[in-house]
Amino acid sequence: MDEHDKIPPLTLQPDGNVTTFTIHHVGREHGGRYYCSYRPQARSFTSSEPSNTVELLVLDLDLPRPSISFYPSTIALLGSRVTIQCQASGPRKIFYFEKAGNQRVQQFETVGDSGTLFFQNVTRDHGGKYSCSYRYPPESIISRTSDNVELLVRDPSFSRPTISLSSSGRPARGRTVILHCQSQSPANRFYLHKSEDHMAEMFIETNGTEASFPISIGNWGHGGNYSCSYCPELESFVISEPSDSVELLITDPALLRPSISLEPRGIALLGSTVTIWCQTRSRRKIFYLEQAGGQRIQQYESQGDRGRFVFRNVTQEQTGYYSCSYRYLALFFIISGTSDNVELLGLDPKLPRPVISINHSGLVAAGGQVNIRCKIQDGSAKFYLHKGGDSKTKEPMRSDANVGEVSISNINQKHQGSYSCSYTFLERPFVFSLHSDSVELRIAEDTQNSVPLSTKLCVAVLILFLSLGAILWYKRNKGQLAAAKSSAKRSFRLLKACWVTDPDRNLIDGGNHMENLSPEPDPPAETQYICYFELEHRAVSSPVEADPADSSENCV
Structure with missing residues (x-):
């Protein structure tokens, strides 16, 4: 029977003590509250008290669907407070909240466009899937339900899982990264959470202790801090506390790569202090230091153009290859490419010094060959040869267990000098021993090529x-x-020599004739002078011979 008698009461002959009333072709008019009563067979005009009422709400597909939300989050800690809100536009309404399988939790009437349900002290039983709907009173016409939203309850008594990130190469747009979550005990479901979101990012059904979440990086929004939790066996909506977070930074190849350097340079004594500098051009950044294969170990926020990472007591575990990168403070999860690698080497003075030997004593002939050997007592090691005591310049030697050897052929002057060696154990490849004593290689001088x-x-x-x-x-x-x-003209003069006793004597008469003087075979003892007379002066284009006999002039 309809509580408001919109439809006439129905009377059915019971089949035992149960009767079913069926309404065919339900319409808007069938909405309302119903109750029932019965009349014993022996008492035809006496009926029982009416039953409790049930409400028949008729679904109207034309009404807008409401939305449902949880505050502060869809994940609540045991004992905390949670608010569920159902919202729909329109005048005065009655809202209905339902949990997992049409179990109506609460209904209330409001004059606004939203209805609110409070859980003041969250318990395990509050976990589940919730939806909501509404109707306009006094009509019994109801809207479609909202989407289902899960309320997860966190129990701090469960052990926390661990999370790790793996990627083939540095995370960049177009690549896929995998987040691994692992629990100590078996779980039936794992959840992935992003710190900026109040809802669980995704979940994976499982019956083990590990789950992997692949993330295809399609945009910068995939960067962020991720954590995970799990739902233990025999639980449906009760989960563990979240793991520690892991940061997913997306590489932007357009950003300039930084440079990296060590201070002091060279091999660091174990126990000493080493500073690694990461530098770029602009300011206000967060710098990241990574060791051997992308394991991010430190970060440093700087207002300047470089980051400073200090190891105050260098250990053998801290030796190895390092690189660095950076991100701007305003670009939360966009990071630069990594710098080149810098090698942090350690010197352990406690390691036994190796022994070095050379198979040649004295001078070595140019063009010859020598073998240099380095040896330790125990262990398998990798040996290095140094020239002139330079630790930075090291040449790998052929290593065989506890012996290293190198051959130098075609010896010349550049090979001359002092040599020493050092070693590292295979299980500690970045920790070096002290140098051995030195051996001298002297080259004999090649006289043919002095x-x-x-x-x-x-x-x-x-x-x-x-x-x-x-x-x-x-x-x-x-x-x-x-x-x-x-065009050359040759000229010559033919001269005749005469002995002259008186230099003041006039030798030229009138400028045209010469006075004759017969020369004596032995010149007189008094002062004599020799005088040359021009016999002939010619200019010719070819050589000629002049005969002094042809001249009739004589000395006077």
């Missing part, structure tokens, strides 16, 4: 330049030389 090659090269270059200079001078003056040769 002149240094550099001097020979200088002489050859000088000769080449002189030859080129002579050729260029000849080519430049070739024409002038030919012209001078073709």
Whole structure:
């Protein structure tokens, strides 16, 4: 029977003590509250008290669906307070909240466009899936239900899981990263959470202790801090506390790569202090230091253009390869590419020093060969050869267990010097021993090649330049030389010598004749002078011979 008698009461002959009333072709008019009563067979006009009422709400598909939300989050700690809100536009309404399988939790009437349900002290039983709907009173027409939203209850008595991130290469747009979550005890479901979201990011059904969440990075929004939790066996909506968070940073190849350096440089004594600097051009960044394969170990916020990472007591575990990267403070989860690697090497003075030997004593002939050997007592090691005690320059030696060896062939002067060696154990490849004592390699001088090659090269270059200079001078003056040769006139003078006793004597008469003087075979003892007279002066184009006998002039 309808509580408001919108439809006439129905009477059915019971089949035993149960009767079913069926309403065919339900319409808006069928909505309302119903109750029932019965009449014993022996008492035809006496009926029982009415039953409790049930409400028949008729669904109207034309009404807008409401939305449902949880505050502060869809994950609540045991004993905390949670608010569930159902919202729909329109005038005065009655809201209905339902949990998991149409179990109506609460209904109330409100004059606003939202209805609110409070849990003042969350218990395990509050966990589940919730939805809501509404109707306009006094009509019994109801809207469709909202989406289902899960309320998860956290129990701090469960052990926390662990989370890790793995990626083939650095996370970048277009790549896929995998987040691994692991629990100590078996679970039937794992949840992935993002710190910026109040809802669980995703979940995976399982019956083990581990789950993997693949994330395809399609945009910058996938960057963030992620954690995970799990739902133990025999539980449905009660979960553990979250794991520690892992940061997913997305690499932007457009950002400039930083540079990295060590201070002090070289091998660091174990127990000493080492500073690693990461530097770039601009300011206000967070710098990240990574060790061996992308394991991020430190971060440093800087208002300047470089980050400083200090190891105050270097241990063998801290040795290895390091690189760094950075992100701007305003770009929360976008990071630069990594710098080049820098190698932090440790020196352990407690390691036994190796012993070095050379298979040749005295001078080594140029072009010959020597073998240098390095040895320790125990253990398998990798050996290195150093020249002149330089720790930075090291040449790997052929290592065989506790012995290292290197052969130097075609010996020349550049090989001369002192050599030492050091080693690292295979299980500690970045921790070096002290250097061995030194051995001296001396090269015998090659007499055939005593002149240094550099001097020979200088002489050859000088000769080449002189030859080129002579050729260029000849080519430049070739024409002038030919012209001078073709037009030249040769001149000569034929002179006759005479002995003269008196230098003041007039030897020329009238300027045209010469006075004759017969020369004596032995000149007189008094002061004498020799005088030359021009017998003939010619200018010819070819050589001629002048005969002194042809001249009739004599000395006077």
